[in-house]
Amino acid sequence: MTEIAMELKNVSKRIKNKEIIKDVSFQIKQGEVFGFVGPNGAGKTTTIRMMVGLMKLTEGDIHIVGKSIQTDYSEAIREVGAIVENPEMYPFLTGRKNLEQFARMIPGTTKERIEEVVRLVGLEKVVNDRVGGYSLGMRQRLGIAQALLHKPSILILDEPTNGLDPSGMKEIRQYIRTLAETEKVSVIVSSHLLSEIELMCDRISVIKNGALIAVEDVEKNRKAEDSDISEYAISVSNAQTAKAHLDRLEEDALFVEAVDETTLKTAVKREQIPVILKELLIHDINVYEVQAAKGTLEDKFFDLIGENVIE
Amino acid sequence: MSNLSQLIKNEFIKLHHYKSTWAMYIILAILLIGSALITNFVVDQSMMINQTFQGELMQAYQSMGLEVPAYDMWAFVAENISYISFITIFIIVVAAKIISNEYKWGTIKLLLIRPAGRGTVLASKYITVLLFAVVLILYTIVLSLLIGLIFFGVDAWNPTIVDNMGSGYTEVSIIASIGKDILFQLVPLIIVATLSFMIAILFKGSAMAIAASIVIYIAAPIITMMVSQYEIAKYLLTAHLNLQEIFEGTPIIEGTSLGFSIAVLLVYYIVFMAAGWLTFKKRDVAGN
Ligand SMILES: Nc1ncnc2c1ncn2[C@@H]1O[C@H](COP(=O)(O)OP(=O)(O)OP(=O)(O)O)[C@@H](O)[C@H]1O
Numbered sequence: 001m002t003e004i005a006m007e008l009k010n011v012s013k014r015i016k017n018k019e020i021i022k023d024v025s026f027q028i029k030q031g032e033v034f035g036f037v038g039p040n041g042a043g044k045t046t047t048i049r050m051m052v053g054l055m056k057l058t059e060g061d062i063h064i065v066g067k068s069i070q071t072d073y074s075e076a077i078r079e080v081g082a083i084v085e086n087p088e089m090y091p092f093l094t095g096r097k098n099l100e101q102f103a104r105m106i107p108g109t110t111k112e113r114i115e116e117v118v119r120l121v122g123l124e125k126v127v128n129d130r131v132g133g134y135s136l137g138m139r140q141r142l143g144i145a146q147a148l149l150h151k152p153s154i155l156i157l158d159e160p161t162n163g164l165d166p167s168g169m170k171e172i173r174q175y176i177r178t179l180a181e182t183e184k185v186s187v188i189v190s191s192h193l194l195s196e197i198e199l200m201c202d203r204i205s206v207i208k209n210g211a212l213i214a215v216e217d218v219e220k221n222r223k224a225e226d227s228d229i230s231e232y233a234i235s236v237s238n239a240q241t242a243k244a245h246l247d248r249l250e251e252d253a254l255f256v257e258a259v260d261e262t263t264l265k266t267a268v269k270r271e272q273i274p275v276i277l278k279e280l281l282i283h284d285i286n287v288y289e290v291q292a293a294k295g296t297l298e299d300k301f302f303d304l305i306g307e308n309v310i311e
Numbered sequence: 312m313s314n315l316s317q318l319i320k321n322e323f324i325k326l327h328h329y330k331s332t333w334a335m336y337i338i339l340a341i342l343l344i345g346s347a348l349i350t351n352f353v354v355d356q357s358m359m360i361n362q363t364f365q366g367e368l369m370q371a372y373q374s375m376g377l378e379v380p381a382y383d384m385w386a387f388v389a390e391n392i393s394y395i396s397f398i399t400i401f402i403i404v405v406a407a408k409i410i411s412n413e414y415k416w417g418t419i420k421l422l423l424i425r426p427a428g429r430g431t432v433l434a435s436k437y438i439t440v441l442l443f444a445v446v447l448i449l450y451t452i453v454l455s456l457l458i459g460l461i462f463f464g465v466d467a468w469n470p471t472i473v474d475n476m477g478s479g480y481t482e483v484s485i486i487a488s489i490g491k492d493i494l495f496q497l498v499p500l501i502i503v504a505t506l507s508f509m510i511a512i513l514f515k516g517s518a519m520a521i522a523a524s525i526v527i528y529i530a531a532p533i534i535t536m537m538v539s540q541y542e543i544a545k546y547l548l549t550a551h552l553n554l555q556e557i558f559e560g561t562p563i564i565e566g567t568s569l570g571f572s573i574a575v576l577l578v579y580y581i582v583f584m585a586a587g588w589l590t591f592k593k594r595d596v597a598g599n
């Protein structure tokens with residue numbers, strides 16, 4: 001049985017008569033890594049602010065492990081660890097002193113637990129240095145440490161890889177996965193880069209202009225990519241004639257489309273490609289390139305996401 | 312409730328990581344040592360005594376058959392109670408910064424996503440401000456006692472002096488007299504600290520809070536004078552900050568009684584508290 005770690009029910013947010021979040025509903029299961037993707041200004045941070053009680057909901061409700069953030073705030077927030085927007089800490093305190101501050105805010109957080117999370121995020125070497133001198137990557141890690149301190153059921157990370165270099169991103173990605181497994185927490189990760197987030201998530205939701213436009217299972221998508229029919233783009237000397245010839249071919253499930261004067265798009269099985277090429281070459285049509293469409297979520301969602309219209 | 316004490320502990324730790332906090336302790340020490348040195352080496356102490364004990368006060372001493380005390384540790388402490396006005400200004404700054412710094416650093420978000428509600432977080436900050444005022448006042452008193460003892464010695468451990476305790480001059484112990492002076496300085500301190508705290512919440516910044524509170528505190532007599540011909544003057548906050556004058560029967564606005572002043576101050580206090588508290592509890596935390 002999968003339990004629900006967090007549930008958003010018809011959540012809306014209006015600020016000065018402007019609808020920033022429009023009737024958003026979704027559920028996050030216990031132990032899953034949930035991606036929250038959308039272009040800049042889509043409303044990711046705003047939604048996260050409502051999840052952690054920093055902003056009031058205009059309509060709807062948010063339940064965290066069954067408790068409403070509006071009516072059972074203390075109990076609901078007890079289950080949440082979060083970084084909202086940037087991993088801000090007290091710059092004049094050391095990493096450890098910062099963690100001690102947060103430990104005091106939640107009764108029952110022990111000294112041992114502080115050491116444990118420091119090890120977990122790999123900050124042992126710098127934990128006694130002032131945070132003011134930390135790099136962004138170190139601060140992200142300290143932010144995660146702070147969020148994990150009280151063993152929450154849900155970890156909410158707003159753009160945790162923002163501003164990190166590729167290796168830093170990869171590291172954070174790895175430990176978000178590891179955390180989900182070792183600490184058994186559900187993780188909500190927001191990002192404006194789908195390609196980056198899909199690598200670590202079990203499910204992904206897409207938000208645009210404040211509305212949820214899709215929730216997809218990453219696993220299912222990966223399977224779909226392995227199925228036999230995929231898309232290819234073929235560069236030829238004359239797309240129209242090429243299409244005419246290919247349409248006459250007696251192949252099953254052959255779909256051809258001329259995208260422009262020199263590009264054909266087709267959805268075929270892998271073994272059909274040589275057949276197509278032979279046909280084209282026989283008819284004196286030059287073939288310059290055959291390229292398999294990547295078929296990642298990025299492509300799938302590209303039309304959905306597009307540009308975020310800032311209203 | 313233990314959560315509140317933990318939050319207060321957090322606030323004290325943060326407060327004592329600022330250089331400006333240590334500067335306050337150092338400035339007070341310098342002021343105290345400086346005035347001891349001046350009193351000891353520069354000023355003629357018997358002349359100082361003569362200057363203080365004149366007119367009515369002198370007559371009161373004579374009529375009660377009391378001897379004019381020599382300048383000792385107690386006189387030094389009583390004099391230094393006026394440094395609470397410096398402390399008031401420090402506390403105005405602390406009250407503003409304790410709020411505005413969290414916004415400046417963005418750490419307000421981390422404070423507010425914990426089980427302690429917003430009211431508790433704010434209470435911990437407010438209590439910290441007041442406790443810190445108490446710490447600074449005790450520090451000043453203890454340091455004054457020490458410095459006073461070293462420089463001027465002590466005649467009696469609790470001498471009786473003559474002071475105006477509301478209904479003219481009477482005999483009181485020096486400790487009671489000093490306690491009264493502290494109390495009368497503590498009231499305006501609390502009022503302007505609360506004002507600064509509230510403005511910092513409203514503006515999420517310290518500049519406005521510090522400037523407005525210091526002006527009201529320092530320029531209170533001037534402001535009151537300027538509007539004293541109007542009826543509303545007696546409802547102005549500034550007309551009630553010097554409780555000592557009102558207590559001794561010489562208020563700026565004639566006919567102001569201590570009871571009336573306390574009532575007016577109480578109304579202002581409640582308004583400041585309510586405005587700050589409601590804003591902090593209700594407002595969305597967005598952006599910085
Ligand atoms: N306090 C506010 N007042 C008015 N409008 C706001 C406020 N906060 C956010 N908005 C608007 O809400 C929309 C969503 O902002 P939000 O910060 O949630 O986006 P985001 O998805 O986190 O974007 P980014 O990727 O840039 O972080 C934006 O159009 C923004 O202008």
Ligand SMILES: [Mg+2]
Pocket residue numbers: 044045046085158
């Ligand atoms: Mg954002």
